Every structure is written in structure tokens, then in C-alpha cells.
Amino acid sequence: MSDRHQRGILDFRSDTVTMPTEAMRKAMHDAPVGDDVYGDDPTMNALQDYAAKLLGMESAIFACSGTMGNLMALMSHCNRGEGVIMGASSHTWKNECGNVAGIAGVMPFPVDDSAGCPSIESVRRAYLPSGNVHYARTALLTLENTHNSAGGVPIPVDIFSAVALEAREMGLKVHVDGARIFDAAAYFNVDVKEYSSKVDSMQFCLSKGLGAPMGSILCGSADFIERAKKHRKALGGGQRQSGIAAAAGLVALRDMRGRLSEDHKNAALLADLLNDAGLAVEAVPRRTNMVYFALPDSCLGISFFADRCAEAGLLLGAATEGRFRMVTHAGLDEGHVKSAVILIKEVLSL
Ligand SMILES: Cc1ncc(COP(=O)(O)O)c(C=O)c1O
Incomplete structure (x- = not known):
């Protein structure tokens, strides 16, 4: 309490x-730990494996926060000077201190997401075709689910899938700020894979509705997570005996989604x-x-x-x-x- x-x-x-539950506090106390920068922390490894399986993705990495997880994703998908299509009321655009431009050096193309999910038409309009020497290469679309500033709105699977599919057909990668993706899955009573299987990467927070004291998870392909690991280190997010945090995260994922x-x-x-x-x-x-x-x-x-x-x-x-x-x-x-x-x-x- x-x-x-x-x-x-x-x-x-x-x-x-x-606040962390009693079960989380006990798990943190009892957790076997090691140096996670060397990949030696068994509890952190267990959390990352569990999360990757839950989302049906190849690999997962712990991030200190949702903001860091989103930034690692952006930096792993985009080179400096490339473009990302993102909602004009999304958390990544409005509430992450301008890190998209300021740290990742990526060019945001904002689109209307006031209803939660940008429309396919708005994504098409924001996309700058490759082949024109003047244009930044559009590399990525980010979606947010549930969408915080639209009212915590969960995006239905069919709408989400259609936008993600269209973006991928345009040659974009798709990242989801799924800080509260388990709320969306719970609302529609669907497996979270209904969302994660349609995109290239997804970040979710352990420290929000799931109740863990800290941390987020970024999931994606093994190659992508290797790149994200390097960016995490550069951002100062390589931690040592972080199994202490992972232990609470595991309890959160197992006990709190329901x-x-x-x-x-x-x-x-x-x-x-x-x-x-x-x-x-x-x-x-x-x-x-x-x-x-x-x-x-x-x-x-x-x-x-x-x-x-x-x-x-x-x-x-x-x-x-x-x-x-x-x-x-x-x-x-x-x-x-x-x-x-x-x-x-x-x-x-x-
Ligand atoms: C939708 C969304 N994405 C990302 C974040 C960032 O998470 P953190 O506060 O852990 O950096 C938040 C935080 O409230 C959020 O609401």
C-alpha cells in the first residue's frame, strides 16, 4: 500500500x-541476479523470454521506461534524417521531450490521430515517395494503443491491422507504443498477438496498469533487438543486477493482466x-x-x-x-x- x-x-x-504487490516485493527479494550488460542476469533473461513469447515475437529487451523503449525502437528502425509518420497527439510526439528529433535525429511527419488511430489516407498523404532526391526517406509509422490523449481508446484489431498492413505494403516498418496494449487486448478480449503479429516492434509498460515499479519491454525481431541493445547502452540504459526489477515485471505480466x-x-x-x-x-x-x-x-x-x-x-x-x-x-x-x-x-x- x-x-x-x-x-x-x-x-x-x-x-x-x-505500488508493487506483496508478490512483487517477495519476487524482487528472492530474485537470482547477474550483470545484465553481460547478459548474465537469469531473472532478466526469463522476463525477456517470457515477454517475447507472450507477444509471439523473436526477441525482447528491457528498457528503463516507455519513453526509452520508444526511443530505442525509433533509433533501431530509422537512420538520422529519415522520416517517421506519427500521430500529432501521440505520446511519442507530444510527451517525450522532442527526443525523436533531439536525440534520434529523425524527422517526424505528424498525422491526425485524434480518434486514436490515424486513417490509411492520412498515412498515404504523409508518406514521401522514395526516388525524389529532395525527400527524407519515410522509414517508419508509429501507432499508439491504447491511445492516451484520445481518451485511453483501444484500437479495434481490424482497424489496427488494416493501417499496419497498408504501411508495410508501402515499405514502412511499424512500431507500436503499446504502453497499455494489455488494456486494449483485455477490452476486446483478444490475445495480444492479434496486435503484435501485425507489426515490426512493440513497446509495452510494466509500470502502468500492470503495477510493476519500473520498466518497459521492447519486442521485435532478433536483429532489431540487437540494434536496440546497442542504442540502450548509448542512452545510458544498460543496467547491472536489473533482475531485481525484472522479478517484479514477471509477476506483473503473469498476475496483473487478468x-x-x-x-x-x-x-x-x-x-x-x-x-x-x-x-x-x-x-x-x-x-x-x-x-x-x-x-x-x-x-x-x-x-x-x-x-x-x-x-x-x-x-x-x-x-x-x-x-x-x-x-x-x-x-x-x-x-x-x-x-x-x-x-x-x-x-x-x-
Ligand atoms: C501512451 C504512452 N506511451 C509512453 C509513455 C511513456 O512511459 P514512461 O513514463 O515509462 O516513459 C506513456 C506514459 O505515460 C504513455 O502514456
Whole structure:
């Protein structure tokens, strides 16, 4: 249990605030370890093998974070000066500190992904044909599933597959920022391979809904992962007895995927209750574990509202562009959702 939890604070900021379970802590304590830069850590090797099998891909590598996993993928797929087609509201475009350009030296071609998945037409339009000496070679398409800023929207397998197939036929590689790919698989009740088998690489986070304290996994072909390993080292992400982290990751992958639909149920309840309370909840076609909302026009200022909620013991995702985000996760149940909405109503009536 987190210190915040013990103090009765309801933390809806993100699914990254989850605390390691007892089983994770025990596994970390007991894990056999070695120097992972030499490939000697048996627990890390077990996690990477497990993850590769789960996604049906040849190989997998641990990354310190989702951001690092995405960056390693970009650097392994693209040479400097090449182009990547990516969603204009995707995490890689907006929330990874410009590392695509600043570190990878890759040219982003943003496309509309406000509904979650870019359309085939938008990918075709963004693609610069090879053969023209002026153009950057378009090397990669990145997709995000579930799509965070579109509302945590999971992309249906048929739409995802059609876009990925089209991109590959155009000669592009396809990388998926699958920070929450198991939420998408849980939502549609499909095997995650339905997604991973259609693309060249996929990154997923252990530290979000799955509840591990740290880390992400990048999967792909054996050659690709060898390149990613080199980039990870260059980025300072080669770690030593990292089996300590891998042990928690293994428990997360084995034990926590099965409970993600509880988070989705709680988020659906939260959305209904917030609507009833008069907040402008963003409608989404499919809801996983996120709820975005805005304050009614007549209402208090954004920071006044967030500060009063925090004082009352409720933490919300910071409002960017006037949107608040609340995320359900393993540390929150139906009772917490109801209590949060009661607190919000009290703040709104101030
Ligand atoms: C969709 C998405 N991708 C990537 C990341 C980056 O993960 P990390 O915070 O581990 O770098 C996040 C983080 O919230 C995310 O929501």
C-alpha cells in the first residue's frame, strides 16, 4: 500500500502511481541476479523470454521506461534524417521531450490521430515517395494503443491491422507504443498477438496498469533487438543486477493482466458519476481506464478546482488544455470511485 493510500489520499493522476504487490516485493527479494550488460542476469533473461513469447515475437529487451523503449525502437528502425509518420497527439510526439528529433535525429511527419488511430489516407498523404532526391526517406509509422490523449481508446484489431498492413505494403516498418496494449487486448478480449503479429516492434509498460515499479519491454525481431541493445547502452540504459526489477515485471505480466477489465469497469462508473455531477466528460467510443473531463463554463478556475480537490485528498491528472484526466488502476476500487465523486461534488459546491 502506498504512503498516500495509508493517509487516505485518492490518487487518480495515473496508473503509474500503483505500488508493487506483496508478490512483487517477495519476487524482487528472492530474485537470482547477474550483470545484465553481460547478459548474465537469469531473472532478466526469463522476463525477456517470457515477454517475447507472450507477444509471439523473436526477441525482447528491457528498457528503463516507455519513453526509452520508444526511443530505442525509433533509433533501431530509422537512420538520422529519415522520416517517421506519427500521430500529432501521440505520446511519442507530444510527451517525450522532442527526443525523436533531439536525440534520434529523425524527422517526424505528424498525422491526425485524434480518434486514436490515424486513417490509411492520412498515412498515404504523409508518406514521401522514395526516388525524389529532395525527400527524407519515410522509414517508419508509429501507432499508439491504447491511445492516451484520445481518451485511453483501444484500437479495434481490424482497424489496427488494416493501417499496419497498408504501411508495410508501402515499405514502412511499424512500431507500436503499446504502453497499455494489455488494456486494449483485455477490452476486446483478444490475445495480444492479434496486435503484435501485425507489426515490426512493440513497446509495452510494466509500470502502468500492470503495477510493476519500473520498466518497459521492447519486442521485435532478433536483429532489431540487437540494434536496440546497442542504442540502450548509448542512452545510458544498460543496467547491472536489473533482475531485481525484472522479478517484479514477471509477476506483473503473469498476475496483473487478468484484472485490467476491473479498471475499465471502474472508469465507466466514474464517467457516469462525473456526468451526473455536471462535469463535461469527454465521450469516447470505447473506454478503458481513463476519463477526461472539463469543468462547466460557470465553474471555478482550473487551478482553484485542482488545488481544492488536492486539499480534500483527491489527486487528479494535471489539466492540460483545460482537460482533467482521471485514471483507474489496481490501487483503486469501486468505493474509491464513489468517494472521489463525492469529494468533487463538494468542491464544486464551494
Ligand atoms: C501512451 C504512452 N506511451 C509512453 C509513455 C511513456 O512511459 P514512461 O513514463 O515509462 O516513459 C506513456 C506514459 O505515460 C504513455 O502514456
